[in-house]
Amino acid sequence: MDLKKMLEMRAQKLAALKALIEKAKAEERAMNQDEITSFEALETEIRELDKTIAALEKTRELTESEPQVPVEEEKRSVEERDYEAFDALIRSEETRAGELTKGENGAVIPTTIANKIIEKVVEICPIFQDSDRYNVKGTLSIPYYDESTSDITMEYADEFTDGESKTGKFKSINLTGFLGRAISDVSISLINDSSFDVVGFVVRRMAGSIARFIEKELLKGTPNKIDGLSKGVQELKTAGANFTADEIIDLQELIPDAYQANAYFIMSRKTRTAVRKLKDGQGNYLLNKDANSRWGYTLFGHDVYTSENMDDVKAGATVMYYGDYTGLATKISENINIKVLTEVKARQHAVEVLGFVELDAKVQNAQKIAKLVIKG
Template sequence: MSTLLTRALEKRANIWSQMQEIQSRAETENRDALTAEERETWDRMEAELTGLSSDIERMERAARMDAVQRDQAVVTTAGGDSEGRDGDQDAAYRDAFGRFIRRGMSALSNEQRELMLANHSEIRAAATSPGSAGGYFIPTDTLNKITETMKVYGGLLSEVNVITTASGNTLNWPTNDDTANVGAILTENTQVTEQDVTLGQKDLGAYTYTSKMIRASLALLQDSAFDTEGFIARKLGERIGRAVAAHLATGTGTNQPEGLFTNATAGKTGAAGQTTSIVYDDLIDLQHSVDPAYRGTARWATSDSGLKVIRKLKDDQGRPLWEPSLQAGLPSTLLGAPVVVDNGIAAPAAGAASVGFGDLRAAYVARQVAGGQMMRLEERYADYLQVGFLGFLRFDGTPDDGAAFRVYKHPAT
């Protein structure tokens, strides 16, 4: 864990402790409300807490992405010290990939080809030339950095049940809901009644997601002073990630995956007038609309704008329902359950399902085929002295156990 993240967590914990002290003081003195000074202090600390929470979530997300990229670059070989071997493998992979980006597979040795093939699941590519299309990578007297505009996406993918298959053939599995059937007392000399088990079936296909193509000039690949391969690989992966994330939450199921929220059962519908609001009792009702069999591993799921509404809610004693995490790697909680933020989920609005609760792994299953891959189009643009790169991922997802998940739905008016 980085020093910056540790300090941010400690600072957030300290602020939260001070806010709790203000609340406890009012309860000890049997007051119905905070004083004007306490309210001003509370509001200031709450604003600071919000900013810190956003920073912490961003740093934790970056750490997870970095860990995934390093894991994907490991190739297993026999013998030697494991720590030193991993470092050698990382260096060898970077050298092999740099050669591949600049000159293609034909420039690699047999060992480098095997290394690249073993790590084919990484989505990698490069850029194009003048100006904003890539020329800014070529050094003049500029700062040795790249400014990247960010926009958060995803969240659900790390919580649902994801399986990886070697091929994209249709994947079928049986389903059964026998919860409505119960046993009975049998009187003496009475024939046992029959009650059949009803089976169903679900399936997953494999939609092909593409990052769209990027063309890179050979001059750019040779002259760039930046980690062009790492930068463009990240951009292609993020493009595919944004497309997948949107469908995981609200995909229609027609020519794309069906989202977790798309046809989910409403566990609670807000009262008239609550088109953009949520009340404390609604969340309690939503939580208890999910059977206790699932609640032990259940999570909340909402967008950042939905979380903003929820964070302002307080219980009957005036205590915030949302509790920030005070430890790295642990999510913040709402009514005792972790909160997953995914901006593919609808924001609070008339008729929208903006909050969900349930066991996400039981409720939704996603399938990807052999990880993401990259294609290098060398001959197609040879007369332009350019190379084309594109990433793709074969992926599908569908709700699985509908009883494991319920949503809060805002009224139409």
């Protein structure tokens, strides 16, 4: 029953009742028997509607005063339920796994668990975390303004003289999607240990595997696949077979001051070791330990991140990146697809967890990032 509809019906009945009285008054007579019968019927219907309306209003009051489950508490209960179901799936406890047991040899895990994996990837992969991320499916076209073609200029002008219009061009980069796969095996002996946090283990293992793949692709790219930083950034080549302190300064100066605030260096551990040995004219080391920095070291006032995916010093190698990595656009599908396969590795006494992620990355602002390349 709808309260609004009940009120409309009451108004109609009341109007019909008043019309009977007004008609008799206008004709200056008493109501006849048919009019009296209609009046009494309408009066009865109105009183019944009043009771119904009162009951509906009371119900609404009681409903509004009903305690509401906080959004955070409701979200947490969903995550806990999914966590328990996924744990049961890995342990092959089908009754407790519930709806997750789909198919004979695998099941797609809940979105909340997949999101935890992605959150962990973001946490342990700084360049992915700091890039301009888009969580969408399909092809994404990102427009950008290219001032290198011709910039808008302002100049003095005299009356009655024409000026020449100058403007840059709008260009765009297209991010599609390339499928990557991560595989993690979980020992059944560990699974059988009831005290072992098997879900946490899987989340960490899968996140670590996906993060390593993503970081490699963002830093190095793969021909005809993900470009990452391999194309489109500013480049400085060394004069010799190694880099110098002056060349690191030159690299840093390629980035406009407007983008320096959030810029940092990326290099391998061996390259960082080489940088640690560089000194200025007064014999002071250039690389400084800094407890307040993101990763413990600063170079010319900016943080230094080391990655196993960066090349060491050798001919033709990109040994260092510097910049604000929002200049890199990354696209990852909203749904990471993770499956648990219980039979594939059964003979090896293991359960296989298989993950697929769709990713693409391209430089969207070359002014923000530069790389140092050893002379080849």
